[in-house]
Amino acid sequence: ISSVEEPSPGWIENFNGPVGIFVACGKGIMRTIHTKPDIICDFIPVDICAKNIIAGAWIRGTKPIEPTDDIEIYNCCSGNLNNMLMGDLVEMSKHVSKEVPLDGMLWHTGGTITTNPVYHYIKVLVQHLLPAFLVDTLLWLIGKKPMLVKVQRRIYIANLALSYYLTQQWTFDNTNFVQLRSVLKQADMKQFYYDLETTDLVEYFTKCCLGGRRFLLKEKDEDIPKARAHCKRMMILDQAMQVLFHAVFLWWVCKKIVQLFGIQSNLF
Structure with a gap:
């Protein structure tokens, strides 16, 4: 996933991993993800992975090899060094998306974990595809190219492929991965030593979101204040729509109760 330091903090060239979740939630187009909140996420920054590969190759190239030696295997993963639960990751994505909002948000940042596949599918239809069809219809009516249904289709296929x-x-x-850094020479410590334990995850994922803006979406840092203002407007609109929805639903329930019991009222 996104780098910690090199070539620059938050550097990334694809939407894989949590950055894709951050971007989708930040744009307001991802409202549900099929997973479990208590699953431990095991991600590794790309620059730490590169350092591990180089250090492993150095050990292999300089160590005398005997026919009876075992092949060293380095699982480049965080393991229990500094991990995070999937539920915490989704909640952090909402927080970070508010601190570093994306340009052109379609709706307020959001997204929830859904453990039941059937319920997830229903939420995809209602919260993903239905709004996408409405937005694409509006785009078509004003003469612009529809695109949101295609994006939602890609999100659904990706989530479906990764659901297992x-x-x-x-x-x-990751025992060998951790031990490998202890054999580095002092002269190589600055360039090749990697440390996950002391990484501030909130700060790191904030840089990940900034990297997503810069390197994936090609958005400018100077536009962040405008994006924050737009984010606040979308939050107010989202809250207003929720109040309206619940008010209409309550009115409908009350109307049905009145009709059921034959109560006379001018309100309905």
Whole structure:
């Protein structure tokens, strides 16, 4: 996933991993994800992975090899060094998306975890596809190219492909990965030493979101104040729509109760 330091903090070139969740939630187009909140996320920054590969190659190239030696395997993963639950990751994505909002939000930042696949599918239809069809229809009417249904289709296919892995707990032994950094020479410590334990995850994922803006979406940092103002407007609109929806639903329930019991009222 996004880098910690090199080539620059938050550097990334694809939407894989949590950055994709941050971007989708930040744009307001992802409202549900099929996973479990208590699953431990095991992500590794790309620059730490690169350092591990180089250090492993150095050990392999300089160590005398005997026919009886075992092949060293380095699971480049965070393991229990500094991990996070999937539920915490989704909640953090909402927080970070408010601090570093994206340009052109379609709706307020959001997204919830859905553990039931059937309920998730229903939410995809109601919260993803239905709004996408409405937006694309409006775009078509004003002469612009529809695109949101296509985006939602890609999100759904990606979540469908990853659902098995996102609903299972995976545990990898990173003992060799941790021990490898202890054999680095003092002269190489500055360039190749990697430390996950002391990484501030909130600060790191904030930089990830900034990196997503810069390197994936090509959005300018100077536009962040405008994006924050737009984010606040979308939050107010979202809250207003929720109040309106619940008010209409309550009115409908009351009307049905009145009709059921034959109560006379001028309100209905």
